[in-house]
Amino acid sequence: MSDNETRLTRLTAGDAELTVNPDNGCRIESLRIGGTELLRQGERYGCFPMVPWCGRIELGQFRNGGEKHQMPLNSGPHAIHGTGRDTAWRTARADKAEAAFMYELGEPWPYPGRVTQTFELTEDALTLQLGVETYGDSFPAQAGWHPWFNRTLGGGEPVRIDFSPAWQEERGADHLPTGRRIDPKPGPWDDCFGMPDGVDVTLIWPERLELKVTSRAEWVVVFDEQEAAFCVEPQTGPPNGLNTLPQYVTPLEPLEIAATWSWRRL
Template structure:
């Protein structure tokens, strides 16, 4: 079991998987053009066992309150798996399977498996959280940083959410759902028929981010990149909308990024 970088290829698409750097996708190149923001903390990282911020870093499981390290001001953000070294279970030319065992500060034992599958016109990411011991609440999501401009062409975002989670001053959902508002965004949206967001770099590329999940966070407040993050629930969801991982039922999620040249 190694955590060396893996390169997948299919057609003129190339993906770099970095098990040793939090299980992230380090790069996605189409015909030699890099779509993901480069850098140790960028690319696209898995958000697991929670997505976005947890208020005060605390979540409740039954009568027990757990405290996570505060790494986003007064809150805990984006899970623990992106900070750990994953292991490679299997790798071929166009598919990699990587795993991560949950450790402190996460209070439960479990294993995360991520399958990265590349086709000439699509990248599919599938993640599962499983346990053989006590059940626990969890979330799964992905946090890609797509370059705002490709070869001088600036990205356009197109999506039609059913609602927007009203955001409080602490950047966490208040619990109210509101009509979608214009950007810039650091906001969570509901898409009950599944996540479906199109990024278009005019005259260059169209890329669709889809997922059967119903939640997406869109973050476009930075100049260099835009983030389209499909996830199994909203920020602070361990408290407001927990999904349970049990010995009988793992939590699973998938997202596909498909593209075509313009």
């Protein structure tokens, strides 16, 4: 169901309500469960897709074979979180509980292609999918999501974040992974973790809600240095991965990622 005036797309299932704004980077503006808002509100918040890269690219530069490319710098000396969040997406389809959106890759990204994002809402879960296709040359890319969850729900106790990563990427002074894998450290975090069996993070708002973030992807960034909100970001590779661990979109093989948020009341 769409609001033609604002182009907001609203999905509903049971008492779950999802609002997507394709004009503002195809981000989820709101996820309400039983009338309670789970996401931090504001133009820069909600949950946005990170595509065609996640986190920071060192100095905004990456190579594809012998070609060197420069992305706009928007996080100090680095380029962060891709171009999808700054793009107006086209609504491909939308009904009561499912919707799909897409945009064409273009400047400043140097390779033509298409990005597709889909949402499927049920009474107790939201499934998100991202796909990146090329129209020609192969290129390195990443995809993932950057949700801003509210730290408290309706004035209750702060959230607890429960997960068991296999390792933590050591973070340098430049906020980029150093390449060393270390034992996971206690928070607060602005860090990338490896979960080779798939992302599995449980968020517990005591006496309110439990929400599980799961994905077959093997990487998750957790950011909890703000008082109002925190982030749990499943993604296809680590920050600066276009340079350190590139995954290629080819004419025969798109880059794909799916994640599920499932919840139950406590």
